[in-house]
Amino acid sequence: MPPLVLSDDEVQQLQSIANSRSLPHSIVQRAQIVLACGAGETNTAISKRMGLTGMTVGKWRKRYRDLGPEGLHDELRPGRPRTYKDDKVAEVINRALESKPTDGSTQWTARSLAAATGISESTAHRWLQTFSLQPHRQKSHRCAEA
Known part of the structure; x- marks a missing residue:
């Protein structure tokens, strides 16, 4: 994986998310993954330390690299359309x-x-x-x- 380079503003924003007690755990965990990637850790090291699979770490590294902070959120999933407007x-x-x-x-x-x-x-x-x-x-x- 190519290294993930984070600006000072991004690091500060990600640390704020990673230390949050009010945001959903999934978002906090993703911010922690991206911070670890930005610190130069390998996907394998992060996955072992956090108890995740390497694919999970790789997914969030790539999503952040491609989409930035918006990449930490889940994509919309398909489902039944609303019946009533x-x-x-x-x-x-x-x-x-x-x-x-x-x-x-x-x-x-x-x-x-x-x-x-x-x-x-x-x-x-x-x-x-x-x-x-x-x-x-x-x-x-x-x-x-x-």
């Missing part, structure tokens, strides 16, 4: 916060919200939980309806 989520949440059900109920339930908006009950329940909404515990609605 942000505007649909906002519409459902606003409906739960600012209106009453049309069936005469006093508050929304996941079931009634799903029926009124055309989403599944599990999705309505998940969105209510995600935004920490509990329509049944609100003292009053923020809508102008009576």
Whole structure:
């Protein structure tokens, strides 16, 4: 592997990341790998000292050399695309916060919200939980309806 040359600013930034207690462990470990590479250690020595494989050390050395500090983060992984756009989520949440059900109920339930908006009950329940909404515990609605 070609040597990894780090500027003083890069070393300072990497040391800050490597000593962090609030960043994810994976990012901290990657910064430690890059610092060791910059200090001239071999991949084998780093892997033995840190309990990693040589391929792991080589991967993060190469990623940092190619991408800089952004290379310490994971690449986006493929997955199922989102089913609903942000505007649909906002519409459902606003409906739960600012209106009453049309069936005469006093508050929304996941079931009634799903029926009124055309989403599944599990999705309505998940969105209510995600935004920490509990329509049944609100003292009053923020809508102008009576």
